[in-house]
Amino acid sequence: MLSIGKLSAATGVKVPTIRYYEEIGLLPEAERSAGNQRLYRKEHQERLAFVRHSRELGFPLDDIRELLSLSDRPDMSCAAADVIASRQLAAVKDRIARLQALQQELERMLAQCAQGTISSCKVIEVLSNHENCLHAHHGEGCHSANPGHDG
Amino acid sequence: MLSIGKLSAATGVKVPTIRYYEEIGLLPEAERSAGNQRLYRKEHQERLAFVRHSRELGFPLDDIRELLSLSDRPDMSCAAADVIASRQLAAVKDRIARLQALQQELERMLAQCAQGTISSCKVIEVLSNHENCLHAHHGEGCHSANPGHDG
């Protein structure tokens, strides 16, 4: 029986995140000690590891929920899991393609910048006029540049 | 003088988003008509295009705010803009590397899945055990698989 802190240390998922997962029904409600503190077993740890790993692979929580319910039914065809993973793969490929276009554009911007003043700065210029772009990029979409949890 | 709707059509930025940008101070407060409706000029349109393009390039709003204030000072050295763009480039490269690792892993997962039942499904298995991974991925971080606005 692990405390939430031990479970957190064992899985690398932060304590509030574990509680959050329980709250939204991704993890079952934990048992409680006499003093109302959460207690976990190996099976919870495995489930949480599954969630964590799926998150690392970029699956949204709703997909993980589905994947979890699939993994609870070992007799079913895995076609459904396959569909989810394929969908995710397609999304990942798409994101990569977009990001590579952005990378090129940023590199081009920076290469053109002659370290002068703003008035001649290609970075600002390129940002001002879409016509300067090589690519018809239409929004990569992720709103934070560094939203990860890898410190 | 453009109405907010025309400005929206001209820039591709949705009406509520324009109002939102004004609210958070990214755009100056618009002039108003006698009936209290927002009115914009070419300069606003340009500023909004700058914002939009920067967003498409993945810059977070705080960076764009900084970039805007730079572009308002044409005499300054563009080193600061360079720093922001370089930072963004690094973030983009990092994201690409992570996503490529994820792509490989998903492909491997799917290739191994022999279309049997869940109990033999590699997708579920790989998700369950991090040890099955080739890569030491540590969180790509973006929470939605398809958060773009190009649907």
Add this chain to the structure above:
DNA sequence: ATAGGATCTCTAGCAACTAGAGGTTCAAGA
């Protein structure tokens, strides 16, 4: 004059957490 689309403000919601307040419990040391 009137219909209906565009606009206004305001609040609430989305993902997926994170941070903090204010209180309780547990484990280790004296």
Add this chain to the structure above:
DNA sequence: TCTTGAACCTCTAGTTGCTAGAGATCCTAT
């Protein structure tokens, strides 16, 4: 046994970048 302090509890609110809806007002075309 007592005490300290870390870890735990619940609850609310904040983050980012918007989006959706309610209910009211305005503007334009007929």
